Amino acid sequence: MELQTYWKILLRRWWLVAAPVLVIAIYAALAHTPPAPIYQVVMRFAAGTEPAGLSQDYDRYYPWLTSEYIANGLADVAETGVFAQAIAARLSEPDLAVKIQSRVNTDNAQSILIVYLSWPDAEQIVAVAEAIRAELTESGAAYFPQLEGIEPAVRLLDAPAPTPLAPGLRTQLTGPAIKIGLAFVVGVALALLWHYVDPTVHESAELESLGLSILAEIPRQ
Numbered sequence: 107m108e109l110q111t112y113w114k115i116l117l118r119r120w121w122l123v124a125a126p127v128l129v130i131a132i133y134a135a136l137a138h139t140p141p142a143p144i145y146q147v148v149m150r151f152a153a154g155t156e157p158a159g160l161s162q163d164y165d166r167y168y169p170w171l172t173s174e175y176i177a178n179g180l181a182d183v184a185e186t187g188v189f190a191q192a193i194a195a196r197l198s199e200p201d202l203a204v205k206i207q208s209r210v211n212t213d214n215a216q217s218i219l220i221v222y223l224s225w226p227d228a229e230q231i232v233a234v235a236e237a238i239r240a241e242l243t244e245s246g247a248a249y250f251p252q253l254e255g256i257e258p259a260v261r262l263l264d265a266p267a268p269t270p271l272a273p274g275l276r277t278q279l280t281g282p283a284i285k286i287g288l289a290f291v292v293g294v295a296l297a298l299l300w301h302y303v304d305p306t307v308h309e310s311a312e313l314e315s316l317g318l319s320i321l322a323e324i325p326r327q
Contacts, residue, residue, distance in 0.1 A: 127286055143271075149223070
C-alpha cells in the first residue's frame with residue numbers, strides 16, 4: 107500500500123486520529139504539574155597520610171597507596187546508614203537519616219573521594235553538604251581507627267555549590283509531549299483498524315484490486 111493511500115485513509119477519518127490527541131491534551135493541561143526541582147552538590151575530598159618509616163623517599167609509595175585506601179573506604183562508609191545517622195545528628199534532625207542515605211552517592215578516583223548529594227531544596231542541601239564535610243574531615247577515626255591522630259586525613263577541595271539537575275528520564279517519559287505523541291499513535295491505529303474492518307468501497311481502485319472491471323462512475327456532485 108502506497109503512502110498516498112495511507113494518507114487518504116487518515117484524512118478520511120481525521121476525527122478518529124484527533125479525538126485521542128484532544129482528550130489527552132485537555133487532560134494534560136488540567137492535571138499536569140511541573141516536576142519539583144532537584145539540586146545536586148558535588149564535593150571532592152583529598153585523602154592522604156604523611157610518609158613514615160626509614161626514609162620519606164624510600165617509603166613514598168606506601169603513603170600514596172594508603173591515601174587510595176582511605177578514599178575508597180570512606181566512599182563506602184558515606185553510603186551507609188550509620189553515616190547518614192551521623193549527618194542527621196549534626197543537623198539535629200534524626201528523621202532525615204533515611205532520606206540522606208538514599209540521596210548520597212560516592213565514587214573515588216585514586217586518592218580523591220567524590221560525594222554526590224541530590225536534594226529538592228537549594229538551601230537545605232548546603233546545610234546537609236556542610237554536615238557531610240564536617241563528618242568526613244573531623245570524624246574519620248570513628249569509622250577507621252587507623253586515622254586516629256592524622257589531622258587532617260581528609261581535606262575538602264570543592265565548596266558546596268548546588269546546581270539544578272535536568273529532569274530524569276522517567277519524568278520526561280511521563281511528560282505531556284510523550285502522552286500526546288502516544289495518543290496520536292493510538293488515533294492512527296484506530297483509523298487504520300476502522301479502514302480494515304469497514305466494508306464500504308470508497309474508490310474504484312479498491313474494486314479493481316479485487317479483479318472487477320469498472321464500467322462507469324457516478325460523480326459525487
